[in-house]
Amino acid sequence: MHELPLVFFTVFTQCAVGAFILLLIGGALRQIEARRMAIGLFAAMCLFGLGVVIGIFHVGQPARALNMLFRVGASPMSNEIALSAVFGVLGGLSALGLLLKRGTSTLFVSLAWLAAAVGVVFVLAIPRIYQLPTVATWSSHYTTTIMVLTPFIGGGALAAFFGARRVGLWVSIIAILASFCLLPGYLSTITNADSALASAQTTWFTVQGVLLAVGLICAMAYARRNSGQPVLATAVLVIVAAELAGRVAFYNLWTLPM
Template identity: 30%
Template sequence: MGNGWHEWPLMVFTVLGQCVAGGFIVMALALMTGVSERAQQKRVHWAMIVLWILMGIGFMASVLHLGSPLRAFNSLNRIGDSALSNEIASGSVFFAVGGFWWLITVLGKMPQALGKIWMVLTMILGVFFVWMMCKVYLIDTVPTWYSAYTPLSFFLTMFIGGPLLGYLLLRVAGVQGWGMRLLPAISLLAIVMSTVVVMLQSMELATIQSSIAQASALVPQYGALMSWRLVLLAAALVCWIVPQLKGGLASPAVLTFAFVLMIAGELIGRGVFYGLHMTVGMAIAS
């Protein structure tokens, strides 16, 4: 029993990876549809460096999970056969393709037409990366993970954190288009859906048991931790939305604080996820 905090490297890797994938989609769509001024495009491009820094932090955390950096390359030994290898490979490709696009773009060497195609490809790779993360945990011998709630939770993190991260970086770049006002609604909807997932999952956990324990007992503080998670997410949303309701836009400083709150909330949720690990032989789904 526990709360999954011992898996903090994986918590950081998965949460940041999903947020970066969502954030890139937001910023790429802004560049392709709403940001037309050359000077503003350059500011957006430079702001995107934050995405790759966060992605780098995530990968460094994942290496710590392996115990030794030298084992990182071994994780790629079974691409196509191992879900873990596929996850690392897809994440590396997303990181490399997106990072290379960014580098060529900020150097002013990227043709406009090719740049749009490259951004679309990177967006697809980001979504594929998140799906490969899901596949790692869809293990039929782990009944607490082997359900629709795992991919739902992972993709909802992308829709909760991605719009906020993208919005923050676009604000730093000075973007204020009308489309920006749609992003909080996306995160709000994702948080509502995430709340429903939490309630449904808590009901399902009560049906997974062994002769000595129930899955619901794996994380005794499940309700309290998930409540704190939702409080933090709601607080982040308030920091983001209230200035808009007053007719303005949240400042980058306020948005940064909101993003920190959101990351904290999602890390709590991901910690609970890892704490729910339970294998067959010790547990069966009733």
């Protein structure tokens, strides 16, 4: 599918922003030691960078991607690109500074919190691109809701894996449960908008639901019994895979009235 780069771009960047913010919160709550937080922040920024690089391939001519910045403030897509660039710079510098212990840690922690603020705006900017009245299956509050949940679902799991276990795990678990609660309403909305197109995504939604359920079981098993890093790693992999499957279904819902 032509939108596959966007699937990876949106999921990877949203999960990375969520992990980045939750790692900072875990650090502030003293749930993770400074060195491990620095490694986690850097890893989150690497994932963010990977998502951005993959996303560029959605552009017909990647070399012209910077042309989209000319409409910042007027175009939701231009705003998304600009915010991703700002977050990438601020988050990358702060994570690298903390990792290499350059200068005072207070400076880079402050820079990281500034990046986190930009990251929140970036996450909220993404679904605005898809609030198109001409695409009935996208034009609902569920578009914003499912995309805003991704940083909590995937980002929480990643933050737990990187060391902020308590805050990351429970944020992810609660967000997954919220996703399950919202799913019937979401499916009803897109079915009413275009029943044939919605039915065609049954397999993708089923895969997402099964993977989220497996991830939830693994996350809860780890939270209750501290059953080991392999269980937590499995939870992360299946949860991120679930969000990718759900995002494929979302982009497959693209349709224009004839």
